[in-house]
Each structure stands twice: as C-alpha cells, then as structure tokens.
Amino acid sequence: MSTDSAPKKAFIKSYGCQMNVYDATRMADQLAAGGYTMTDQPDDADLVVLNTCHIREKAAEKVYSELGRLKGVAGRDNKKAPLIGVAGCVAQAEGEEIIRRQPRVDFVVGPQAYHNLKSLVADAEQGKKPVATALDDDKFAGLAKPARRAIAKRGVTAFLTVQEGCDKFCAFCVVPYTRGAEVSRPAADIVAEAERLVDAGVRELTLLGQNVNAYAGADGRGGRMGLADLIGRLAAMPDLKRIRFTTSHPNDMAEDLIAAHGEEPKLMPYLHLPVQAGSDSVLKAMNRKHTAAAYEELVARIRAARPDLALSGDFIVGFPGETDADFEATMGLVERVGYAAAYSFKYSPRPGTPAAGRTDHVPEPVMRERLSRLQALISRQQAEFNAACVGRTLPVLIEKPGKHEGQWVGRSPYLQPVHLPQEGARVGDIVDVAIDAAKGNSLFGNQVFAERSAAA
Ligand code: 5AD
Ligand code: SF4
Numbered sequence: 001m002s003t004d005s006a007p008k009k010a011f012i013k014s015y016g017c018q019m020n021v022y023d024a025t026r027m028a029d030q031l032a033a034g035g036y037t038m039t040d041q042p043d044d045a046d047l048v049v050l051n052t053c054h055i056r057e058k059a060a061e062k063v064y065s066e067l068g069r070l071k072g073v074a075g076r077d078n079k080k081a082p083l084i085g086v087a088g089c090v091a092q093a094e095g096e097e098i099i100r101r102q103p104r105v106d107f108v109v110g111p112q113a114y115h116n117l118k119s120l121v122a123d124a125e126q127g128k129k130p131v132a133t134a135l136d137d138d139k140f141a142g143l144a145k146p147a148r149r150a151i152a153k154r155g156v157t158a159f160l161t162v163q164e165g166c167d168k169f170c171a172f173c174v175v176p177y178t179r180g181a182e183v184s185r186p187a188a189d190i191v192a193e194a195e196r197l198v199d200a201g202v203r204e205l206t207l208l209g210q211n212v213n214a215y216a217g218a219d220g221r222g223g224r225m226g227l228a229d230l231i232g233r234l235a236a237m238p239d240l241k242r243i244r245f246t247t248s249h250p251n252d253m254a255e256d257l258i259a260a261h262g263e264e265p266k267l268m269p270y271l272h273l274p275v276q277a278g279s280d281s282v283l284k285a286m287n288r289k290h291t292a293a294a295y296e297e298l299v300a301r302i303r304a305a306r307p308d309l310a311l312s313g314d315f316i317v318g319f320p321g322e323t324d325a326d327f328e329a330t331m332g333l334v335e336r337v338g339y340a341a342a343y344s345f346k347y348s349p350r351p352g353t354p355a356a357g358r359t360d361h362v363p364e365p366v367m368r369e370r371l372s373r374l375q376a377l378i379s380r381q382q383a384e385f386n387a388a389c390v391g392r393t394l395p396v397l398i399e400k401p402g403k404h405e406g407q408w409v410g411r412s413p414y415l416q417p418v419h420l421p422q423e424g425a426r427v428g429d430i431v432d433v434a435i436d437a438a439k440g441n442s443l444f445g446n447q448v449f450a451e452r453s454a455a456a
Contacts, residue, residue: 016053163209278333
C-alpha cells in the first residue's frame with residue numbers, strides 16, 4: 001500500500017451484526033495505517049469494501065447484485081475505478097467463487113484475516129487477486145492500533161470485541177463455519193484497548209462476541225478469566241460509566257455473571273439472551289441443548305439479581321418440522337417472559353448447516369403468518385415496556401444532537417433513545433431525565449436538576 005501523494009480514500013459498507021460494525025473500524029484502522037482515509041461516498045473512493053453478512057437468506061445473491069451496481073462506479077474524479085474488496089461472512093463462505101462470478105472484485109478477505117488487510121490491499125493494487133479465508137487462531141493478533149483521532153470520531157459509545165467464533169453448532173446457523181471456533185482475547189489486550197477508547201472520550205462499551213458469555217481469556221497469570229471478572233476489571237476504570245455485552249447463550253450464563261447484574265452498577269440492566277423457540281422438541285431439533293423451562297428459570301434468576309432487567313431475544317419461526325402447537329409454545333414463552341425488544345426471523349436454510357438437509361419444511365405462507373403474529377406480540381410488549389418508562393426518571397448518556405435544534409439524543413440504561421432539551425449538558429454526560437412521553441421506540445423528557453443546598 002503506497003503512502004505517497006494525495007491520501008487515498010476508502011469506503012466500507014457493513015451489513016449484518018454489530019461484530020461487522022466493529023470489524024469495519026478494525027479494517028479502517030488497518031487501511032489508515034497504510035495511508036487511506038475513510039469516506040462515506042462510494043463515488044469518492046479509491047477502495048470500496050463490502051463487509052458482508054451470511055446469516056440469513058439470499059445473502060450471497062444480495063452481495064452479487066451490489067457488486068453489479070458497484071461495477072459501474074467510475075471512481076474518484078472519474079479518473080479511475082476503485083479497487084473492490086469483499087469482506088465478512090459471505091467472503092468467508094464463498095471465497096474464490098466471488099471473483100469467478102464477479103471478476104471486477106480485486107480481493108476477498110474473511111473475518112479471520114483482517115489483520116492481513118494491509119498487505120492484501122497492497123497485492124490487489126499490484127493487480128493480484130488475493131483471497132484470504134483461512135481460519136486463523138491468531139485472529140486477534142497484529143491489529144493496527146487505532147490512532148486517537150480515529151477513535152475520537154467514534155463518539156461516546158463503542159464496541160469492543162472480546163471473543164469471536166462459536167462452538168455451539170445450532171442446527172440452523174452458519175456462524176460456527178464462517179467465524180470458526182470460539183477464541184477469547186487476552187484480558188490485558190482488552191483492557192488496553194478499553195483504556196485507549198476511554199482516553200479518547202468513550203463512556204460506554206459494548207463487549208462483543210458471537211458467544212460473548214463463553215469468554216475465557218488469558219488472565220496474564222497463567223489462568224483464564226470469565227466475563228464477569230473481565231467486566232469487573234473494566235468497571236474499575238473511573239471514566240468508563242457503562243458496560244454492556246452481546247450476544248449471550250443461555251447455557252453459558254455463569255453464576256458470577258448473573259450476580260454481576262445485581263452487584264456491578266456499571267453493568268446496564270439490558271440483556272440480549274436469544275432462546276430461538278419455545279417448544280422443547282424444536283429446541284432439541286435446533287441443537288440448542290436447553291429446554292424452554294430452563295431458559296425461563298434462568299431469566300427468573302437474572303431478574304432476581306436485577307429486578308428491572310430488560311430482555312431482548314432472537315426467534316426463528318418455521319424451523320423444519322415446527323407444528324402449530326410448537327409455534328404456540330413460542331408465543332406462550334414470549335407472553336410469560338416479556339421482552340423489551342426482540343428480533344424474529346423466518347427460518348431459511350443455510351448451505352452446509354445440519355438443518356439445511358431436512359425435507360419437512362414449513363410452507364412459506366404458514367411461516368409468514370407465524371412471523372407476523374409473533375412480531376405483533378413483540379411490538380406490543382415493546383410499546384408496553386416503553387410506556388411503562390413514562391413517569392420514571394432515568395439516567396441518560398448524552399450521545400449527540402437530536403434532529404431538532406437545541407435537542408440531545410442519548411440512551412437510557414435499557415438502550416432506548418431518549419430525546420431531551422440541551423440545557424447545559426454535554427455529549428458524554430449522564431443526566432437524570434424525567435420521562436414524559438414514549439413515541440415509537442423513543443422516549444422524551446426533561447433533565448431533572450438536583451436541588452441546590454442552602455449553602456450553595
Ligand atoms: N434462519 C433464520 N434465522 C437465523 N438466524 C441464524 N440463522 C438463521 C437461519 N438459518 C437468526 C437467529 C440468530 C440471529 C442472529 O439470526 O435467531 O440468533
Ligand atoms: Fe449461531 Fe447458535 Fe452459535 Fe448463536 S449460539 S452463533 S445461533 S450456532
């Protein structure tokens with residue numbers, strides 16, 4: 001990668017999960033180290049990277065049609081068409097096939113190889129067509145250290161990957177194949193990255209991992225550290241105010257992590273804990289290795305530790321063989337548990353996964369009907385949860401100006417966007433807001449100012 005003449009510009013488009021959003025910042029750091037600055041305009045770029053997602057249906061087809069569109073991009077000042085790279089899980093799954101089907105693509109890089117991005121781009125600049133999709137145990141190594149200025153632009157909240165990969169092999173899911181086996185980053189590396197982020201103004205960290213609560217990173221003393229201890233280490237940083245983590249598997253919810261929800265005030269009372277389905281026979285066929293009752297008991301235990309815990313989840317409807325009664329069991333579970341938010345999807349067969357070979361598929365119209373009933377229930381629960389916040393005073397981390405003049409937008413502990421008048425507060429402050437309205441998924445309110453003492 002040359003660093004001479006005018007800086008080159010790179011555009012990264014990310015699809016899918018928060019891990020991809022985080023990975024895009026890692027890729028940006030690698031590219032910055034090689035002299036690229038970021039742009040948000042593909043037409044203005046010397047390099048375009050599609051950071052793809054493979055989790056659900058037609059992912060690869062969408063990438064090919066996006067590449068078809070990009071093919072026509074003339075490039076900066078219409079001088080030269082940009083280099084095009086494909087990253088993310090479609091890159092991992094399809095590999096060289098991408099360049100065969102769309103020769104305009106210059107390089108393919110899977111999520112395990114981002115630390116080689118700089119040299120891959122250099123090769124691509126030479127007209128080679130590198131493809132890097134080997135699974136690499138050293139995937140956290142060699143990451144370029146982000147410049148402070150680069151971090152500062154990321155605002156007061158940031159993602160931080162602590163764990164990657166998944167050993168669970170749910171029967172429907174490509175993640176164990178695209179992201180590989182579970183690997184945890186050493187705690188010292190995470191703490192060092194957290195310190196850099198906090199120094200640059202970050203006040204809230206979301207710890208990321210496909211199976212984040214299975215975190216077991218080297219503790220620097222020859223042993224391993226679990227997620228609860230890691231959270232404790234991070235919480236000791238005075239300027240870090242809030243900690244979240246996602247995504248968790250019910251079977252990895254250790255006792256000390258449950259307890260941390262009651263004991264660590266910086267750990268926010270919002271937990272993404274997917275169950276996928278409410279029927280035990282479907283859960284078994286999905287290879288989830290837990291029952292619906294075990295999930296509900298677990299939720300009860302976490303709520304005993306943190307009574308105001310807000311839950312979110314993921315659900316799949318129409319897994320092969322799912323009967324009407326199975327689906328009603330999912331509806332029943334959602335009714336009983338109560339979610340502040342949840343994501344629900346129609347099952348789609350993913351090539352290479354065990355469930356893809358099943359022939360007892362649920363017909364499309366049945367899936368559609370089930371999905372719309374489930375989504376209606378989840379939306380109702382979300383609206384009820386938001387409405388129940390009206391009249392409460394919630395601490396809000398101010399993130400940025402709102403759409404209207406003189407307005408801030410921040411987040412509640414439960415991850416709802418909260419809009420409030422600016423009134424002296426600054427980005428990065430946590431202020432108490434009396435919530436007086438809930439509209440859509442947002443809350444609205446006014447700052448509560450502590451009464452001045454007589455001496456003041
Ligand atoms: N079909 C539908 N939804 C899926 N998910 C993962 N794989 C599939 C699939 N094959 C959903 C799960 C997971 C979320 C990230 O995506 O609910 O938790
Ligand atoms: Fe996929 Fe299951 Fe692993 Fe989640 S736990 S990433 S759904 S295999």
